[in-house]
Amino acid sequence: MNEIIAMVLTTIGALFVLSTSLAMVRKRDVYLRINVTTKTATLGLGLILGAAMVYFNEYSVTTRVLATIIFVGLTAPIGGHMLARAAYINKTEKWEGMKIDDLAGQYDPKKDILHSKKKNTKFEPPTDYDKPSTK
Amino acid sequence: MSIADYYNFVIIPILGLSVILVFIRFLKGPSIADRVISLDMLILMAIGIVVIYSIIHDQSTFLDIAMLFALIAFLGTVAFAYYLEERRKRDE
Numbered sequence: 001m002n003e004i005i006a007m008v009l010t011t012i013g014a015l016f017v018l019s020t021s022l023a024m025v026r027k028r029d030v031y032l033r034i035n036v037t038t039k040t041a042t043l044g045l046g047l048i049l050g051a052a053m054v055y056f057n058e059y060s061v062t063t064r065v066l067a068t069i070i071f072v073g074l075t076a077p078i079g080g081h082m083l084a085r086a087a088y089i090n091k092t093e094k095w096e097g098m099k100i101d102d103l104a105g106q107y108d109p110k111k112d113i114l115h116s117k118k119k120n121t122k123f124e125p126p127t128d129y130d131k132p133s134t135k
Numbered sequence: 136m137s138i139a140d141y142y143n144f145v146i147i148p149i150l151g152l153s154v155i156l157v158f159i160r161f162l163k164g165p166s167i168a169d170r171v172i173s174l175d176m177l178i179l180m181a182i183g184i185v186v187i188y189s190i191i192h193d194q195s196t197f198l199d200i201a202m203l204f205a206l207i208a209f210l211g212t213v214a215f216a217y218y219l220e221e222r223r224k225r226d227e
Contacts, residue, residue, distance in 0.1 A: 003138045006190065010142070014149040017180060021153035024160045024176060030168045033160075037172055041179045048183045052190055052198065055138075061195045068202050072179070075205070079175060079212035086219040087168035112224060 006055040013047030016040050029095040030087050038080035042073050085114070088125060096127040139191045150184055171215040178208040 020040040027033050046069050053065040088103060106115045107123045115121075154177065161173040182201045189197035 007138060007141055010146055010187065010190075013183070014146050014153075017183060018149050018153045020176070021156040021180075024173060025156050030166055030172070033169065034172050037176050041176060045179055045183055048186050049201075052186045052195075055190050056195050058195070061198060064195075064198050064202060068182075068198070068205055071202070071209075072182070072205050075209040076175075076179070079209055079216070080172070082213055082216035083168055083172055083175075083219075086216040087166065090166075090168070090219055090223050092166045092168055 002054055002057060006051040009047050009051035009054065013044040013051065016044030016047065020044065029098065030092050031084055031094065031098075034080045034084045034087075038077050042076050045069075045072055089114075091125045094125045094127055098127070142187055142191050146187055147184070150180060150187070154180055154184075167215075167219060171212060171219075175208050175212045178204055178211070182208075 017040075020036060023036040023040070024033055027036060049065045049069050053062050056062075089107060094101070101124065103114075104124050105118060105120045105122060107113075108115065108119065108121050109123060157173050157176050157180065161170055161177065164170045164173060182204045185197055185201045185204065189195060189201075
């Protein structure tokens with residue numbers, strides 16, 4: 001019975017991981033890729049680790065697996081957030097189909113502050129993703 | 136069909152295909168942030184593969200390596216993000 005539950009959990013988790021990696025190839029923007037990765041990878045990985053927890057059914061394994069799940073679930077969104085912020089400040093090109101940019105005009109490059117209200121600092125990443133870069 | 140056969144012939148190929156797809160993005164990625172996030176994703180999938188192998192070989196000791204990989208993935212991502220921000224400040 002434990003084996004069947006472990007097989008089902010692992011299958012769902014592996015399919016989630018496969019959908020994440022398909023999105024890594026198909027999505028057209030750094031920000032979209034970071035968004036997809038940090039959400040789906042934690043869920044798929046949590047299901048695979050939960051399958052190990054169900055299969056072994058010991059206290060030592062359960063504590064280790066729970067610690068890993070909590071650690072990954074806490075740190076993967078933090079890392080994704082820091083990376084997206086660094087990419088935005090670095091002026092990584094955004095997809096020209098992006099309709100709403102909530103951070104436009106809120107970063108002050110001289111004082112190096114990211115305001116939380118609209119300041120109209122005229123800071124926006126370039127939008128020519130599909131064209132070759134002219135640098 | 137035992138659980139080891141199922142994992143060897145169904146789950147490991149699915150995870151291998153996803154590793155290949157993410158590695159394509161790792162090679163193609165137009166910016167550094169693409170490469171960093173795909174490296175993070177590769178290490179997360181390595182955790183999954185280690186867990187699958189620990190179930191196949193019935194050795195729960197392998198899960199320590201999975202925990203170590205989680206630590207290394209977080210450290211690497213945060214270090215690269217900090218480096219990207221600091222590099223822009225130094226350029227100006």
